[in-house]
Amino acid sequence: MSEYRIDDLARAAGTTVRNVRVYQDRDLLPPPRRQGRRAIYSDAHLVRLRLIMNMLERGYAFAQIHEMVSAWESGRSLADVLGVEEVMGRSWAEQAPKVVSLPQLREMFGGELTQRNIRRALDQKLLERWGARFVAPSPQLLEAGRELVQLGVPLARVLxxxxxxxxxxxxxxxxxxxxxxxxxxxxxxxxxxxDEEVARFSDVVARLRPLAMSALNAAAARSAERIIPEVLGDRLAELLEPGTTSDGAH
Structure with missing residues (x-):
């Protein structure tokens, strides 16, 4: 389970520290766990924060959100509620984030690593700032981008x-x-x-992750097997045609 300081929590949810404190003051967001003088937030807080923001965007007032949250918590402890939200907010990525420096990114992408492309990667959450360095939440996506650039695809098009x-x-x-x-x-x-339905809800949510990954991976594999020959078949035929030169002349 991830741990967040209040500024990290706000940044992960795409909001401000001020908003986080407002939601806490209105009893919409549970208080953090105290570790000495530090306030520690969890994945469950991140999920709750995103739910609050989503409901606000849909036009719900604070009082309505508070009423719904109170109804949800009615009859069970805060720990029970957070247990469900932790399942929903748990990181489902199979890969650990990778810390990379600016020189490492330059080595990977060469002259394609412009300030504009860096800003775009940050906006798309492909990279996150970590002091003077960066964090790639998905090293596999970062490596795929490097491979495409090495093949000759402009980084802007990769983005x-x-x-x-x-x-x-x-x-x-x-x-x-x-x-x-x-x-x-x-x-x-x-x-x-x-309580039985809450447990079942948690179980279903936990099982969704491997189900979604399996379905998407299988569909992507089938698509690649079909699409790659379809898109590149004509070029392969040209290359295999006797007497054809690299510029297409006979």
């Missing part, structure tokens, strides 16, 4: 692809999760969940 790819994967993942929500986690409006 375009990464942005589009994330949007497409988010859409497909949302479809899968929506199916589970509709057919597996159906709860009547305003109905309170008992």
């Amino acid at each position: 375009d692809l990464a942005e589009q790819l994330q949007q497409d994967v988010d859409r497909v993942s949302a479809l899968l999760v929506s199916l589970v929500r509709e057919h597996v986690l159906r709860v009547g409006a305003g109905a309170a969940l008992n």
